[in-house]
Amino acid sequence: MTASATTSADPRSRSDGLGWVTRAVFGDERVGLTVGGLPPTGHHTVARYAVVPSLARARFLLPLGAPRVTAASLLAYNALRPPKVRAVRAVLGALARAGVVDLAPFPRLTVSVPDGSVAADLLLAWRLAAALGGGPVHAACGVRPPDPNHKPTLQLFGPDGRPRGYAKIGWNDATRALVAAEAAALRELPALTGVADHPVAPRLLTETAWAGQAVALVEPLPAAVRGVPVSDPPRLAALLAVARRGRPPGMPRPLSGSAFLARLAAEADRAAADPAGARAAAAVAAFGRRHGDTSVEFGHWHGDWVPWNLGVHAGRLVAWDWEHSGPDVPVGFDLAHDAFQRALVLRGEPAAAAARAVDVQLDRYGDAVGLGPAARRLVADGYLLEMWLRGWRLADAGAGWNSALHPALLDVVEKRHSG
Numbered sequence: 001m002t003a004s005a006t007t008s009a010d011p012r013s014r015s016d017g018l019g020w021v022t023r024a025v026f027g028d029e030r031v032g033l034t035v036g037g038l039p040p041t042g043h044h045t046v047a048r049y050a051v052v053p054s055l056a057r058a059r060f061l062l063p064l065g066a067p068r069v070t071a072a073s074l075l076a077y078n079a080l081r082p083p084k085v086r087a088v089r090a091v092l093g094a095l096a097r098a099g100v101v102d103l104a105p106f107p108r109l110t111v112s113v114p115d116g117s118v119a120a121d122l123l124l125a126w127r128l129a130a131a132l133g134g135g136p137v138h139a140a141c142g143v144r145p146p147d148p149n150h151k152p153t154l155q156l157f158g159p160d161g162r163p164r165g166y167a168k169i170g171w172n173d174a175t176r177a178l179v180a181a182e183a184a185a186l187r188e189l190p191a192l193t194g195v196a197d198h199p200v201a202p203r204l205l206t207e208t209a210w211a212g213q214a215v216a217l218v219e220p221l222p223a224a225v226r227g228v229p230v231s232d233p234p235r236l237a238a239l240l241a242v243a244r245r246g247r248p249p250g251m252p253r254p255l256s257g258s259a260f261l262a263r264l265a266a267e268a269d270r271a272a273a274d275p276a277g278a279r280a281a282a283a284v285a286a287f288g289r290r291h292g293d294t295s296v297e298f299g300h301w302h303g304d305w306v307p308w309n310l311g312v313h314a315g316r317l318v319a320w321d322w323e324h325s326g327p328d329v330p331v332g333f334d335l336a337h338d339a340f341q342r343a344l345v346l347r348g349e350p351a352a353a354a355a356r357a358v359d360v361q362l363d364r365y366g367d368a369v370g371l372g373p374a375a376r377r378l379v380a381d382g383y384l385l386e387m388w389l390r391g392w393r394l395a396d397a398g399a400g401w402n403s404a405l406h407p408a409l410l411d412v413v414e415k416r417h418s419g
Helices: 017-025 067-075 083-097 124-131 173-192 236-244 259-271 275-291 333-346 351-369 373-396 408-418
Strands: 032-035 043-052 060-063 108-114 138-142 153-157 163-170 204-210 213-218 298-301 310-313 316-319 326-330
Touching: 017 060, 017 138, 060 067, 067 083, 067 138, 067 153, 124 153, 124 163, 124 204, 124 213, 163 173, 173 204, 173 213, 173 373, 236 298, 236 316, 236 333, 236 351, 259 275, 259 326, 259 373, 275 373, 275 408, 298 333, 326 373, 333 351, 333 373, 351 373, 351 408, 373 408
Parallel strands: none
Antiparallel strands: 032 108, 043 060, 043 108, 060 138, 138 153, 153 163, 163 213, 204 213, 298 326, 310 316
């Protein structure tokens, strides 16, 4: 068996974002990674990257030797990014197209494999190329600070710079579960293509295991997709289409005895080994007592319905990032999530204010999605419990807590049930 090519200078030994990303993308230790030097003895080079802007502040791994690909890795879907990010990428993309990135003094990362080996057996990008029909592909990757909730994404391009696919990499228990959940959701969504008002979703091209990681390869978004303005009101018809999946409105059923309440209770019981989890279990029990006789329609939800996961193309709504999608939740959860995340993320408000934003949005639009006053309160309280338990699931699987939500969100939940 070929020995490990890892050395003390290998970026995979770093504790920063560059180390985290290279460990995920180049997980086989037989692959050689060399910064500013020659590949290990007995290896041959298969790819080179510019580490932009530096090793200490790495933000991009840009493929070298193919200016159109380097430019595309910066400019593809730039219209979907925030203005400041868009401006930086536009400048770098223009330089890349002119070949300047190849000449600039950025650190060079050389990727090599042992002589006589098959690159597709050792490199994720080469293996995924086969799923794209063969032929050469070039890979690029953004670099972010290490975060147990984040998933590295490998961008794959053809030699002409056209996007071929995007590979999400689940590298710990939490992110592997998210990648698997999104793959499962995307496998089902093509059957809903003809459903009126249902958003278009990128197709799942393949799902694979790689070096202990879960990988989902998703088709690129349409090149001309444009983001939904954050000032737009919620897309109620699309929300209902996702919830009902082409079926007529469901008959409202009591919360008591529902699969949703049973799941919340089971998850809270699993969390009850620690003090916060015990508080959550008590909150779920109080939720059941308070709303058990209230009836509500149950259905699917996208799970992360926010403006930055939505776009428009050819007159149709496009939705991506389905990793929290699932069935058997009260209809209206996506509407609640939209309000909560706009407050928490866009406006930087604390959890208590974000919860109030949920109430306001449900009061404003609830009638349009079939929610009377009692059902609106059930949806709001159930959603906030769902969000805390989502955070617990991620933390329990090795991810960290979102400090904006824990313990503040649990405090909010308890206060609502004591009021």
